[in-house]
Amino acid sequence: LIKTEAVKEEKATVVKVSGRMDHVTSPEFEAACDKVLGEGANTLVLDFSELAYVSSAGLRSVLLVGKKFKTKGGRVFICGLNKMVKDVFQISGFISIFPVFENREAALASA
Amino acid sequence: LPAPEKASGAGIEWLTLPAGQESFDTFRSFVLAQADSSSIPQAKMPALELALEEMLVNVISYAYEGGSGLIHVGCGTDQNRFIVLIKDEGKPFNPLEASQPKLDAAMDDRPVGGLGIHLVKTMVDGVSYSREGDSNVLALAFQL
Numbered sequence: 001l002i003k004t005e006a007v008k009e010e011k012a013t014v015v016k017v018s019g020r021m022d023h024v025t026s027p028e029f030e031a032a033c034d035k036v037l038g039e040g041a042n043t044l045v046l047d048f049s050e051l052a053y054v055s056s057a058g059l060r061s062v063l064l065v066g067k068k069f070k071t072k073g074g075r076v077f078i079c080g081l082n083k084m085v086k087d088v089f090q091i092s093g094f095i096s097i098f099p100v101f102e103n104r105e106a107a108l109a110s111a
Numbered sequence: 112l113p114a115p116e117k118a119s120g121a122g123i124e125w126l127t128l129p130a131g132q133e134s135f136d137t138f139r140s141f142v143l144a145q146a147d148s149s150s151i152p153q154a155k156m157p158a159l160e161l162a163l164e165e166m167l168v169n170v171i172s173y174a175y176e177g178g179s180g181l182i183h184v185g186c187g188t189d190q191n192r193f194i195v196l197i198k199d200e201g202k203p204f205n206p207l208e209a210s211q212p213k214l215d216a217a218m219d220d221r222p223v224g225g226l227g228i229h230l231v232k233t234m235v236d237g238v239s240y241s242r243e244g245d246s247n248v249l250a251l252a253f254q255l
Contacts, residue, residue, distance in 0.1 A: 023168045063218070067223070088161070088230060091234065093221075097221060098218075
């Protein structure tokens with residue numbers, strides 16, 4: 001129900017998340033991001049273009065990942081929100097705590 | 112939003128399962144099928160899915176404080192609304208009284224968690240809590 005795929009780009013590591021981020025699958029997302037952080041990367045782009053659904057459990061994980069990267073002096077950029085995910089980000093105020101971009105190219109250009 | 116006395120009334124289809132994580136998917140499939148047959152607009156589906164997850168996970172985790180018990184999920188329509196009821200016989204608890212999260216704080220000042228109820232209140236067309244006898248009853252309403 002969730003798939004994560006990490007790709008190292010010149011300025012950042014992109015983690016593309018497909019499927020759903022809910023109370024069951026969010027730990028898997030967190031583990032994928034922890035792995036990127038553990039490998040020494042400190043700029044992360046979360047590509048959510050294939051993410052269909054996020055609940056508060058998913059938001060919790062996204063915020064935890066954001067805090068962990070920040071603690072290590074890094075940053076997290078987010079891109080490709082569908083309508084549902086964008087609504088949830090707006091309602092929860094996440095749109096103002098993370099830099100959010102239309103697509104991966106725009107996020108990488110700012111990273 | 113729906114009158115609590117109608118909560119256990121006619122026209123509501125119920126599914127009762129143990130209060131455990133293993134019941135979640137069965138409840139979810141049941142509610143989605145009921146919503147589908149009441150012709151809920153497709154645009155409401157994300158809100159329905161989200162509200163169901165937030166509320167049900169809450170009840171599964173806390174209603175019986177680690178002990179065992181049952182959860183009853185009911186679906187029906189009332190006037191032009193699709194209604195979902197979530198009922199447990201746990202200790203009295205109104206999740207809607209949760210404090211409003213600080214939405215404009217910077218990342219360092221944002222606590223992790225506490226957003227579920229706020230999302231539900233914002234995204235569904237109506238939500239209410241009532242204590243009926245020994246039961247907690249949560250009602251979610253979606254305009255058809």
